[in-house]
Amino acid sequence: MHRYRTHTCGALSEADIGTDVRLAGWCNRIRDHGGVLFIDLRDHYGMTQVVIDPDSPAFAQAEKLRSEWVVRVDGPVRRRPAGTENAEMATGQVELYAAEIEVLGPAAELPMPVAGDQEYPEEIRLKYRFLDLRRERLHNNIIMRSRVIDSLRGRMKGQGFTEFQTPILTASSPEGARDYLVPSRVHPGKFYALPQAPQQFKQLIMVAGFDRYFQIAPCFRDEDARADRSPGEFYQLDIEMSFVTQDDVFDTVEPVLRGIFEEFGGGRPVTQKFTRIPYRESMLKYGNDKPDLRNPLIIADVSQAFADDSVTFKAFKSVVANGGVVRAIPAPGAGAQPRSFFDKLNDWARTEGAAGLGYVILDGEAGAPVGKGPIAKFIPPEVLARICADAKVGPGDAVFFAADTEAKAARLAGLARTRIGRELKLLDEDKFELCWIVDFPMYEYNDDDKKVDFSHNPFSMPQGGLEALETMDPLDILAYQYDIVCNGIELSSGAIRNHRPDVMRKAFAIAGYEESVLEERFGGMYRAFQYGAPPHGGIAPGVDRIVMLLAGEENLREVVLFPMNQRAEDLLMGAPAPATPKQLRELHIRSTATPPSAGPKPEADPDALVSPHGA
Numbered sequence: 001m002h003r004y005r006t007h008t009c010g011a012l013s014e015a016d017i018g019t020d021v022r023l024a025g026w027c028n029r030i031r032d033h034g035g036v037l038f039i040d041l042r043d044h045y046g047m048t049q050v051v052i053d054p055d056s057p058a059f060a061q062a063e064k065l066r067s068e069w070v071v072r073v074d075g076p077v078r079r080r081p082a083g084t085e086n087a088e089m090a091t092g093q094v095e096l097y098a099a100e101i102e103v104l105g106p107a108a109e110l111p112m113p114v115a116g117d118q119e120y121p122e123e124i125r126l127k128y129r130f131l132d133l134r135r136e137r138l139h140n141n142i143i144m145r146s147r148v149i150d151s152l153r154g155r156m157k158g159q160g161f162t163e164f165q166t167p168i169l170t171a172s173s174p175e176g177a178r179d180y181l182v183p184s185r186v187h188p189g190k191f192y193a194l195p196q197a198p199q200q201f202k203q204l205i206m207v208a209g210f211d212r213y214f215q216i217a218p219c220f221r222d223e224d225a226r227a228d229r230s231p232g233e234f235y236q237l238d239i240e241m242s243f244v245t246q247d248d249v250f251d252t253v254e255p256v257l258r259g260i261f262e263e264f265g266g267g268r269p270v271t272q273k274f275t276r277i278p279y280r281e282s283m284l285k286y287g288n289d290k291p292d293l294r295n296p297l298i299i300a301d302v303s304q305a306f307a308d309d310s311v312t313f314k315a316f317k318s319v320v321a322n323g324g325v326v327r328a329i330p331a332p333g334a335g336a337q338p339r340s341f342f343d344k345l346n347d348w349a350r351t352e353g354a355a356g357l358g359y360v361i362l363d364g365e366a367g368a369p370v371g372k373g374p375i376a377k378f379i380p381p382e383v384l385a386r387i388c389a390d391a392k393v394g395p396g397d398a399v400f401f402a403a404d405t406e407a408k409a410a411r412l413a414g415l416a417r418t419r420i421g422r423e424l425k426l427l428d429e430d431k432f433e434l435c436w437i438v439d440f441p442m443y444e445y446n447d448d449d450k451k452v453d454f455s456h457n458p459f460s461m462p463q464g465g466l467e468a469l470e471t472m473d474p475l476d477i478l479a480y481q482y483d484i485v486c487n488g489i490e491l492s493s494g495a496i497r498n499h500r501p502d503v504m505r506k507a508f509a510i511a512g513y514e515e516s517v518l519e520e521r522f523g524g525m526y527r528a529f530q531y532g533a534p535p536h537g538g539i540a541p542g543v544d545r546i547v548m549l550l551a552g553e554e555n556l557r558e559v560v561l562f563p564m565n566q567r568a569e570d571l572l573m574g575a576p577a578p579a580t581p582k583q584l585r586e587l588h589i590r591s592t593a594t595p596p597s598a599g600p601k602p603e604a605d606p607d608a609l610v611s612p613h614g615a
Contacts, residue, residue, distance in 0.1 A: 010046020016077040024072045049095040058101040070105035127571040161212040166201035178222035188588040194220035202240040206536040207528045231568040240538035275435040287414020292488030293433035295421035300390040302328045313378035319403040326403040327413040328391040334398035358401040440481040443474040460495035469506045494539025
């Protein structure tokens, strides 16, 4: 017999009744029923009920056991007594009668229980992550993550893609977030950077003549944490393809993502043909560029209605007169809501920095809505009828308003759309709605620097190519830039790349960058494009976010093995940590940081090399 086990804790069935087996695992729960002990023995594969009565030679040892002790149990498999079967367990028809127990690993008093789904503070969960990962829900999430990655690999290889690995130590390259820098020991004063994404390398792979690349790529960004963004590092399905149009990328990616959500989504419906929504349309109708299409509410622009001379509501009229907009958010059936519903939404809008959220409650008979509420008296019936037609509301409904600059009104209207949809329980939570956001603007006006700057990705191909750059207003130029969104979560950005040096020079010149900037900051890729680069494009869906959606979680921490906390600290391993004086000397670095107990901060040495993290 094997030293530790003949079967796993999820393997026993009625076919094993009467046989002697050996199991090993953790004591998940220990119950005393009138002197008979029951242990739910758990391992990676499942759980088996172990029974020990006072007649068993293992009883004395069993009385000493505690939760999470690791034990080996020998004995015969029996059928559970009638009425005690557990249909929710794979092994629920049988039990193991313990004849011998060996303690393999006793456990100290637990800082948090493993059994059950109680919520515990983040600090405890992350400091004792190895215990947290034993909990069933989290354990299953991590197993799902592994299976999703296996499936992604299989689906990509099935379409003729080859997996390549790109460097981890590379040059700093602005990708929209801060780099993690790594000091060089052999090149004093110089630093490597951890890649924010394999962007330049995957494009160079195309220039090198490899046609269809993918990688489950680690990415590193020194940015603040959010529920849908892990601090420090994340993983993405990185894809690049040569000789492709935007449609080719979509046709490649859609079956991969649709298949993943169908395979692991537990039977929930999945979008079959992803809707394509232009960026400006998305900002108008949904208030953002990552719309949750499970929410049926559509925002309408009603600026012209409030500009009408007959409207006397000065707050909105002045917004429109000064170049702003008024957006209407429908609330079907909200006319029956109590006053507190509207007051809470108003109070919430103020927490978002708005003056409030104006509204009109619609009464009257079909076709002739009558407005009620604080601003209804300022809107004549004929104007209200136009607003109702635009917002697609009628008697029994309500309509809310966001008035401000276009960007601020869109943001508030988008947040209000989400909140109203949830408050009124309009969302179909039990499906996956995927869409493409397309036609992003190539440029935007930077109010801080008072100049035209890149809106999204500076390496996207402008629609219309060089001619568009030379003849159009930069703010009217669109890019072959696209995002993929699922249930209001952005899974990825992608683009058809600007592979032409002449087009690239002009694109950067419009944003005020000389060719020297291309040479200095993107020299490797810029030089490569001068030696025959194929048209190419790609995308990089986030693995963490895909698994988060599939697992029904709201925080990436629940689908990552060893995440950091909100302050980018690894509480389990104690990172980041101060370097020793010897390490700093080897790296030619002098720290300007003062340990908390070391008193006042000394004067900084202007000639010292400073660690990028200040430690």
